[in-house]
Amino acid sequence: MRAGMTSSAGRNILFIATIAFFATPIVWLLLAPTKSTNQLSYLNPLAFGSLSQLGTTANNLLSYQNGIIWAWFFNSVWYTLVSVSIALVASIPAGYALAKFRFRGNTVILFVTLLTMIVPAAALILPLYLEMSAVGMVNTPWSVILPGTFYPFGVYMIYLFAKNAIPDSIIEAARLDGASEFGILMRIFVPLARPAIIMIAFFAIVGSWNSFFLPFIMLTSANLQTLQTGLQALVSATGALGGGNLSNIAIHAPEVAFATLLSILPILLVFLFAQKYLAAGQAAGAEKG
Amino acid sequence: MRTSKAAIAIAIGAFLAVGTVGCAASSGGTPASDPKAPITVWVDAARLPQAQAYAKAHPDVTIKIDVISGAQNANTQKISLAKKAGTPLPDVVFLGSPDEIANLTANPLNFPLALNTVVPKKVIDSFPQGVLARCSYGGQVYCLGNDVGQTVLFYNKPLFDQWGYAVPKTFAEFEQLGAKLAAEHPGYNLGTVNGRYGVDAFFESSGCPILDTTSDTAVKINVSSSKCTRVGDVIGPMIKNGSLSTLDLFDKTYDQQVAQGKVVAMVGASWIGDFAFKPMTTNAGTSFDSTGKYAVAPMPTWSGESTNWSGSVGGGIWVVSRTTKNSKAAVAFAQDMTTSPTIAKAQTTYPAYGPSADIWLNAKATDPWYAADPSSVLKAAASKINPAEGYTRYVTQMLDSFNNTVIKNGATDMSSALTQWGQQTADAAKSAGYTVSK
Structure with missing residues (x-):
């Protein structure tokens, strides 16, 4: 009986760990556009930023050119x-x-x-x-x-x-x-x-x-x-995913996440x-x- | 998907390597000039507004503007394919990854027009020698510089004053400062030497022959030169005591150190204030406010040198095609992109063209972010970019090798690390079609 319960708990832990492993990057991606570039660095990775930042991110991307x-x-x-x-x-x-x-x-x-x-x-x-x-x-x-x-x-x-x-x-x-x-x-x-x-x-x-x-x-x-x-082309021109953004184009990591x-x-x-x-x-x- | 793209890049890279190995470029003949012929310009997304403004201001010329990815070798791939297919080539190209010109100048592409034959000497001479020397072969100049990332010493002035530190004038003093900082304030550092921030700011300013092109198919590589070993002698101990970081400037961990004010000084490009320190310390969730903190000092001088040479990190270039049917319009476009006062005012990074830089510096002189007016230091550094280095077809492999040798093992055995770096770089250069000598 105890062996069965242990086996079941082990399966559940493995199941939850697997779900968490695959779901975490997706959740992070969904939340990324709600944060500023610096918030992506210092806020909890799974924290929600703000709706106003989401609006700014969307506006930056959608108004480009x-x-x-x-x-x-x-x-x-x-x-x-x-x-x-x-x-x-x-x-x-x-x-x-x-x-x-x-x-x-x-x-x-x-x-x-x-x-x-x-x-x-x-x-x-x-x-x-x-x-x-x-x-x-x-x-x-x-x-x-x-x-x-x-x-x-x-x-x-x-x-x-x-x-x-x-x-x-x-x-x-x-x-x-x-x-x-x-x-x-x-x-x-x-x-x-x-x-x-x-x-x-x-x-x-x-x-x-x-x-x-x-x-x-x-x-x-x-x-x-x-x-x-x-x-x-946009990402490579702005260095949004590595290197510095040496342009005035307001495309950074949150905008790239939104575009994704x-x-x-x-x-x-x-x-x-x-x-x-x-x-x-x-x-x-x-x-x- | 990434693997697939990598495989494709390797396949195209191999195709390009096979196609560009072997022969030196010719200097080209007289360019065609049909004033009615339209011109096609390839720019990156950041350069698009100024190209559109130019087209609008010049309705007499038909200008087609295409936006090309700024990814490494994207232009080379497209030009190579177009040349094979016999389709028209662009007349003007902006290279955000300027080392691409090493592919474009070599046969069989043989793409760029020698600009010193069509651009007034006065204009050519107004670019820093260290910028145009990189794209010059056989006495011909094949590019006009858009912007330049000359290196200077950024330092936190209030912290220097508070801790009683003197701004180092030589790299020996820089190393001594690192030892002092590591002993007195562990956790603080004097910048990073990762990748191009190490190679371009330190080895290049020292004139270390690692990218020393003597033609578009010949290069000198000699890391046993004192110009290389003296750099190793400085950065090795500093990496070991932690006063120099080995993280990339834009690594999130290093980003946090900048945001916390842990970076006391850094030998870095002219743009790191505006595009690294400023954004990293704005709304970063720390109490450190970088406004008014960082000042800019001249590059320290390497031992045995009388000039405090600068390196160069980044900077784009403009190239005109030798196959253009309207060379007058194409050259005028490229020249305007680099010399226009209007563009200079809007330029985000230090303009390569001297008079444009003066306009740009007028705004920078009163920027409250700097602890003191940086303009005179930046201007002097631009004129002292060490002309020893050139654009090459193996720069990516050289930088990868640098991180895998000097950065990884330099703290424990710099001599061996330098030897490995030199050997791996020489192998990469040979694979890219260069004749390597010491």
Whole structure:
């Protein structure tokens, strides 16, 4: 009995310690914009600063260059939306076709799809830049959007789902009922694959939203920057996260913390919306149908 | 994410290293000047308002302003890619990390225009020699200085008076003061020697050949020189007795020491008053108010020297592209950014251009934060920046090595630490494509 209680207490302590370990930085981040730079140093790390300081922090960030952060935010949103939409439109039929149709080159295409997933993104930067430059798209939104539509992970996940979770008999039955191949894809496969589609869409959104190096290399105009690259330029110019801020720009550690929260908020909202599908999507294809 | 970015940076760094090793830059021919051609300027976020104001005041020139990250080598990466792709290069670039020019001047980038051929000599001569010498190769000047962080001695005047301390005029006196302070007031210190605050303020002012570029592909490194060992002889004992800190100036622990008034003096850049001591002691939750406390004294003199040389910590530069189609407009822009009286008044740090510095110092002379007018000392120090050092492609590795050798082990065995630092720096320089000699 005593051994059981000890074991249970040990588990609880481990559980609480784990929660505290992972939650503390998040709580600190949430509280950081309520403090001044010096308060971040001398106040209790988990103490609340003040609402007026939060207002000052928000105002400093949002008024920088007449609110250019909103342009960066909007750019991130539309680059992500367009990029993910095209990626889904391309990867869903591709994955479905690889799983349900036998054609010459099927295996090779699947193999190449898998291969491209392991190529480091950095290795493609130079050829991508040269490609975009050749068609005059450098420093345009399309230089960020188009490379982002290449999504082999999505193709492979749809392939797995279609192969393992959708029985061929359903598709055969639809064909016997006279449905077209496009109709089968749209009216039968897509509704059934919704959890998997939402899952790959979620990961595509996260990848596109957090993309840094591609827009960093492709874009130079200030008003074309994404939230990630714009904030990085701002932080490096002000030394807000190390070194001194030798400018008159009122961007310091609290403003950077606020910007960080602002940049993860959309992803958090998407996650809350998609979480039940994510759980279902992860299990999709785990069992053969 | 950080790992990923680091991997990317390494990949691009390797790409740049391969691309920039080997050949010296040529001095370039006559720049093109089509008065109707638009110019593109790359600035950091801090320089954006003045660039926009210039564009507004010069409607006759089409000026496209892009904001580029101030991160190390960000400009080099973009220029390198654009050059490979054959896309237009920027006409003017601000380098907040001025060592980037060492990449830009080397082949195959061969980017900057020799400005001494297009900027009036009178203007060139109005910059401190120690500033432009860093970006000069083969007698050609490839940059105009934006601002400069010449080093001086900041000291807490009321505390010096109270404790009966004399302001040290030599580094031997500085070391003696450190020993006295450590014995009489443990917990107080005379500044920090971490990273660039140690290398730039101490080794550079001493003329230690560690970044001594003789061309854009050749460098002298010799830490056994007396100009290096005399620095080790001073800072080694001071690190050991605690009178010199080994923390970074902006480390939160050191920040607290500044906020508590524990920093009695510091050999530091001209900007540390405004951008380190002032903000660190404002609303810092301590009773120490730095207003009216710190005065600025001339740099102490190294043994064997007749001049009290200064070092330089920080400072940005402007570079003009040799491929510009409108060199007249591009040079005029860069020149205005460094010489405009309006910009000088708004400049946050000490302007490199002499007449601009005078304007800037007029405001600083009456700043109540200083215990006494710092202007004459700052001005004299700017003219005494030791011209022995240059911008290099291995400065980051050199600073990392410095912290891992001199800062880490200097208190116990400075001689060995200096040797390791020199060896590691020489290896880094060779990897970056330099021919290393003593």
